[in-house]
Amino acid sequence: MPPTPRRLFRMIACLFALASLMLGSAMADQRPNVLWIVLDDLGPEIGCFGTPHVSTPAMDRLCSEGVRYTQCYSTSPVCSSSRSALVTGMYQTSIGAHHHRTRQMKPLPEGVQTVMQQFGDAGYFVCDLKPPGVKGKAKRDYNFIADDDLFHGNDWSQRRDGQPFFAQVQIHEPHRPFVQDGDPERADKLTLPPNVPDHPVTRADMANYLASVEKGDKHVAAILDRLDAEGLRENTLIMLFGDHGRPHVWGKQWLYDEGIHTPLIVAGPMIDNPGTSSDALVSLIDVAPTCLRAANITPHARTEGVNILAADFKGREFVFAARDRCGEAADRIRAIRDTRYKYIRNFHPDRPYTQTSSYKQLSYPVVTLLEVLHAEGKLAPEAARMMQKTRPAEELYDLSADPDELHNLAENPEYQSTLKRMRTQLNQWIETSGDQGAIREGDQAYHDAITAEKRKWYENTQRKRGLDPNVSADQYLEWWKKELRLSTP
Template sequence: MTLNFIIALKNIVSPLIIRRIVMVIAFALHPPLFAQAVLTQPNVLFISIDDLRPEIGSYGSNIAVTPNIDKLASQGIQFNHAYAQQAICGPSRASVMTGLRPVTLGVTHNYVKFRAKIPEVVTIPQYFKEQGYQTTYVGKIFHHGDLDDEKSWSWLPKASWLPSSTAKPVRYANAGNAQIQQTHRKAMFAKYGQQARFGLGSGPAVEGEPVADHIYPDGYSTELAIAALARLTESNQQPFFLAFGMKKPHLPWIAPKKYWDLYQRDKIMLSQDTQAPQNGATMGLHASFELRTFFDIPKQGNISTEQAKQLKHAYLATVSYVDAQIGKLIAALAKENLLDNTIIVLWSDHGYHLGEKGIWGKATNYEIATRVPLIFWTPKLAKQYQQNAASVRSNALVELVDIFPTLTVLAGLETPQNLDGISLVPLFSQPERQLKTAAYSQFPTPALREWGAYPLRKGMRETYFGPLIEQVEDKIKSQVGQRWQRELFEQHLMAYAMRTKQYRLIAWQDTRDYNKAPMFVELYDHQNDPNETNNIAASERTIASLLLKQLKQQRYPNSHK
C-alpha cells in the first residue's frame, strides 16, 4: 500500500518531495535502519574565505605561513587555475551559492539581492537541507544583507552556547583605533550626509594587538562553529552541512599580534608589476577606492613604499590568522571522529591586487583579481595520500560555479539540471584532464564604479573621491575619444573576460546592444606574459577574433538585466 501511494505521487509532486516522504515513512517503520542509512551520506564542511588570493604556501607563495591550508591541500585536490565569476563579494557569493553565473542570475553589484532577481532559485545549503541535511553557518557565507536564513539554513548557532567569558568580537581592539573610527565616521556624515553610509569614514586600515583570537570576529566565529559542531553531532541521525565563513583577509587588515610576528617586514617583497598594462583598457583599473576610505590611507596619489610594506604585512598576518582558525575547526572534526565521513571544500570569493598594476583591491577582470584558491578534501583522497604521499594538483581550468555540482556528486545526490557549472569529480582521479576550454568572469567598468561595483552615486563626486574620479575619467576620454558617453561607461559597459589555457581575452561590451562590436578588446598571452603587462589584441587580430567568437557563442546573453 505504501509503495502504491508513492507511485501515485510521482505524477503530481516533485522528486525531492517524494524523497522526503520516503524518508519520513522509512523512519517511522524502521528508525535504527533509517538512521544508519542516512549517516552513510557524508557531512560537508564548506569553508569560505573573503578576499583571499592564492597567497598560500601550497600555491607557491614563498612567504605566506599557512600550514593548515597547506596540509588540507596536500591531502586533497588543489586546483591551480580556479576562477571567480566576478571579482567582488556580493555577485561572486551569489554565483557560488546558486551555481549560476552573474549574467544568468542578474546580480552584478553588492546592492541587489539574488532572490529579488530569481525568487525561487535554490542555494547549495537549501538543496542539501531538502535532501535531509542539517544546515547551519557561522561568519560570512552570503554577502551582508543577503543571508537567506529562512530557506537555506535549518537553524542558526547561538552566542549563548559559548562560555560567559567570551565577549562579542570587536572590529578594533585598540581603544584609540576604535575612537578614530567613531570620530572619522561622524566627520564624514557631517560633511557628506547620507553618502557616507556607503563606506566612507572607516578607521585605520590595519591593527595587530596582543589579544586572543576570539577578540576579533573570525576567532569568535571559530569558537561558535565548534560549539555548533557539537550540536550537529548530538542526534547522529542526520548528516550536516556546516558553512564556515572567514571575513579576513578583507579590509581592514586586522589580526592578533602573534600572526604579525610570523613575518619580518624587511623580508616582505612588493610587486614589481606596478604599471597599468601597455595598451590596456583605461577603464579596467580603479583608483583603489575601497582602501582609500580608511583613515590612515592617502586620498590621492601613490601609496608610499613604507606603507605598502605595512599593508602587505597586515594582509599576510590576516591570512595566517584565518589559516589558524581553519586548523582549529578541522581539529575539532578530528576530535569528534568525523573526518572519515566528511567532505571539505575551501574557496575564496575572488583574488586581490596588492599593488599589482598600480592598484590595491579586488574589482578587476585581470588574473590577479579573478584567480582564487579552490581545494576539495575527501576521505578517499586523504587515504590515497597516506598510501603514497603524493598530493593531487590539477592545472585544469575550473570555476567557482563548479562547486555546487561537485558537492552534489561527492555527496551522492542528484545534481540539479539548471546549474551553470559542471562537476569536477572526474579530475579527482585524472587531474591532468581538461573539462572545459575556458573560464569566464565579468565586471562593469571598474574605474567608474564604487567599490561594491555599484554605479557612481551623484554624491560620490562631491566627496574627497571627486578629484580621483576626474582623473580616471580624463584617462578614459583620452583613450576612447568621441566614443565617450558618461551614461554608457557608468551604467551600461560590461567587461566579459575569458581565460583559456594560454590567453585572457577581455571584451568591453555595451550591454544595451550585444550585436554591436565590443568598444574595446584586451588580449594577454600567458605563455609569454603571465603578469598580463601588454595587451596584444591589435597585433594578434586573428587570435583575438577567434577568441571573441568563442566568448560570444558561450557567454553573451541575449539581454542583460
C-alpha cells in the same frame, strides 16, 4: 494561503527524504558530511601554492591530505555576486544577481535551487557558522530573495544524531581592514608585482595582507582540530577556497587574474591521491555540483557547473567571469580565460579604471599612492596604466609569457586569430548563458541614490578619522603612512 508550486515541491521532496531516512538510516548515515571553508578575498597567496614569506601550516596540511587546484577562478571579483553563483551553480549574470548588493533583488528563476536547498531536501542538516571562538553571524551576502531560510542552524552540533551535515564556515580574513603585520622584515623581502609602485606603502600593505592570510589560517586550524576532536574528518568532504581574488589594486573588483584567481583545496574520503596538485581549469560554480554528486544528489537541471571529481574530468576549456556595478561604480566587464589566454571586454571603454569608489578610497592606501605619484610623474608605465582616463574596448593577454597581464595584444596582428577565437567564445557564452548585463539595473534616480549613500558613508568615515572629506591626496597619503606605521621624511 496555499503553498506555491516551488514550496509544494520542496515539501514533497522533504517528505520523501524523511521517509528514506526512517527506512534506511544505516545507509543514510554513510553519506559524507560536506564542509566549505570560505575565506573572504583570499588569493592563492598561501604556502602550499608557492607563496614565500607567508606561514599557513593549516592550509598546507590540508593540501597534503587532499588535492590543490592551482587554476581555480571565481565568476566575479566581488563577494555578493560571486557567492550568488557559488551557491546556485549558475553564473550570477544568468540569474540577475550580478550587481554587487543590488537593491532590486529578485527570487531565483524557476527551476533553480541553492545548494543549501538541495542538501536540505536530501535530509542533510544545513548550517553556516564562524570558526570556533569568533562571534557574530556568519556571512551570506547573496543577491537574490530566497523562499525560506536557507539554513537550519548555525552549527552542525544542532543536527540529529547520525544526520549528515552540509556546512559553510565563513572566515573574514584576509578581507580588509588587514591586521598589522608583526614581522618587521617581511615587507622588505617581498617581490611586488610590476603593476604597482615599489614603495614602502605598497610593501606595508602587502605585508599586512599576508599577515591577514596567516590569521585566517589560524581559524582554519581551529576548524580542522574540531573535526579531528569530534571524529568527523574521515567522513567529511572539505573544500577550501576564497570567494574571489585578493583585495588589491588590479585585484578585487577587476577581472585580471588578481581579482578572480583563488586557491581550491579538496580533501576527504573521495580523494584517492592526497598530496597531489591539479592544473585543470576549474570555476567556483563547479563547487556546488561537485559536492552534490559526492553525496549522490543530482544537481538541479539548470546548473552550469560540472563535477570536477568525475573520473573523466580533465579540466574546463574556458572559464568565464563578469564584473558589473560595485558600489557607486556602474560598469560592465566580461572575461574569458583558457589555460593560456585571457580576453577582456570593456563595455564602457570611455570610463577610467579609477571610477569613483568610496570603498577603495577608504580601504586601499595604494590607490592614494597612485594618485600622488601620478601627479608627480613618477609612475612606471605598468602602474600608470591604472590612471588612464579611458580603457581599451578589448584586452588580450598571453598568460604564459605575460602572467601579470601588462601587454595588451588585442591590436597585435600576430594574435588576431586568437583574438577572434576568444571574442567568438565570449559572445556565445553571453548569448547561451542569458547574460542580463545589458539590462539597466535601475533608473537614474536609483543610481543617484546609491552614489549619495556611498558619498555620505565616505564623508562620515573620513570625519571619524579626523580628516576633511575633501582631503588632498598628499595629505591623505601622510595619514596612510601613519596608519601603516611608516616613518615620514
